[in-house]
Amino acid sequence: MNAPYGKPTLHPARNAPSWPPMPAFDNPLRQQTRRVPEPCTLVIFGATGDLTHRKLIPALYANAAAGTLPEGTRVVGFARRDKDDTGWRAELAESNQSHARCGHDAETWDRFSASLSYHRGDLNDPAAYQGLAERLDAITKETGNGNRLFYLSIAPKFFPVALEQLKAAGLNEGRDGGWARAIVEKPFGTDLASAHELNQVVAETFHEADTYRIDHYLGKETAQNIMVLRFANAIFEPLWRARFIDNVQITCAEQYGMEGGRGGYYDTAGAARDMVQNHLLQLLSLVAMEPPTDLSADSVRDEKVKVLRSLRQMDARGVADNVVRAQYTSGAIGGKTVPGYREEERVAPDSETEPYVAIRAFIDNWRWEGCPFYIRMGKRLPVKATEISLQFKRPPDVLFQRMPSGGRGNVLTIRIQPDEGSALRMLSKTPGTDLQIEEVNMDFSYHESFEVGAPEAYERLLLDAMAGDATLFARRDEVENAWRYIDAIEAAWHDNPRPPAMAEYPAGSWGPAEADLLLAEFGHRWRKPGQPLDNSKT
Ligand code: BG6
Secondary structure, eight states: OOOSSSOOOOOHHHHSOSSOOOOTTOSGGGOOOOOOOOOOEEEEESTTSHHIIIIIHHHHHHHHHHTOSOTTOEEEEEESSOOOHHHHHHHHHHHHHHHOTTOOOHHHHHHHHTTEEEEEOOTTOHHHHHHHHHHHHHHHHHHSOOOEEEEEOSOGGGHHHHHHHHHHTTTTSOSTTOOEEEEEOSOOOSSHHHHHHHHHHHHHHSOGGGEEEOOGGGGSHHHHHHHHHHHTOTTTGGGOSTTTEEEEEEEEEOOOOSGGGTHHHHHHHOHIIIIIIIIIHHHHHHHHOOOOSSSSHHHHHHHHHHHHHHBOOOOHHHHHHHEEEEEEESEEETTEEEOOGGGSTTSOTTOOOOSEEEEEEOBOSTTTTTOOEEEEEESSOSSOEEEEEEEEOOOOTTSOOOOGGGTOOOEEEEEEESSOEEEEEEEEEOSSSSOOEEEEEEEEEHHHHHOSOOOOHHHHHHHHHHHTOOTTSBOHHHHHHHHHHHHHHHHHHHSOSSOOOOEEEETTSSOOHHHHHHHHTTTOOOOOTTOOSOOOOO
16 A cells, blocks of 8 residues: 555566566467468359459459469350350460460460359359259269359349359258358449348348458458558557548549440449449548458457448538539540540430549547548549558648648658658758758559569468458448448438539549649648659649
């Protein structure tokens, strides 16, 4: 006991710990057991579609070439078109030649393609699923492996029927002690109500733990690195909060417009539904979340959901004040004249859909109170680049008032793509007798540091689903909370007697002036991705 006014005696534990320091990983819940991909039969619904040709087969091929595809994996393509195994393989060989990340090697392809077979069937026809079940049983008999992974790479309107039919055919269970899992492609619903309904249908067929809602941005190497950057380095996390960060920007710029008939789908969606609801809100959650207790799928996703739930919901007035939507008019990209959005193929001439959106979002929690998160996504911008930047607060204007560009201070930039890496902008004295200050960059580039190309997102995600690791897939509540946020924006645009105007920007420019004003109101400026130093001057 301390005497009331005497010298306090310290509790012994404060002076010298009476127990040894906790060894790393002594808590079984925290141990990082790496899950190993297991062989399975992967059934691709939508076997003749674009995604299968451009992404899924090249990703499986790359894994096979790298020796990471589990031995004994089989792939069955399910689609309506009349073709056989040989025809499907030939078609895939051709597309793989254009899309294989590390080049197409005939010998490796021959070995890999022996595992591919085609099952002709109509998604609405129960007999097609019975036939599929028999085919899968025959494979199980031959390989002794009863694991099944169903990949729904089909138009979303077919998700429910495919899931119901899988269940009716008993395909939602593995065979011989194996598992059955489903990967569901985006778009996962078109609003909260449809996503909720779809989640119900999925839940009637597959357990949540066996459901893998894909968001390919989470599979990008640089998106995975956000957690490592934040939590494996001690220097960033103490500053990673509104007290030290002035604003956060997440920009996804694309040069593409509506090529290849994409306008048909896109004009029903728009930038907020197509990219913000999923990819950009996922990036925002990774940047803003609290450290998870461990790296298990649910611990990580619990933290991401908290961020989504803390996003400040907007009413119509809030949307008018904090969101800019825009369409591009005709302009030039790379010296080529391109049409305006409303003149694009399969886009309505009086379309009210936005190929560009900029949002000033707020996360109402202790860490981020008052710090704006600017999110923008636009088609037909000057470059293709996705970048996150954290603008730190300025130092006090006491010593170095004449800093370049108004003394905008430090910026940490995470280049999601291309030129994957990160950079920290600092200010430095230039050599000489004068006190001149300039911006300099500390830059980390994946290509320079590791000398290997980053794997494609689908390579990683397919292996994760085979391993039963859902960390990089969206959980049900993540999807629904993200829709809740987007629904309020869509409602202000479409169910509102006085919707905010649609702004315009020429194709090839950095977007509408209204989006610049959105930042200027708070004394901020957009960074232009792809340019390391202060590039915000227009
Ligand atoms: C898709 C969107 O999910 O992502 C497209 O539907 C978009 O509109 C694409 O172009 C972007 O992906 P990435 O990996 O090329 O940035």
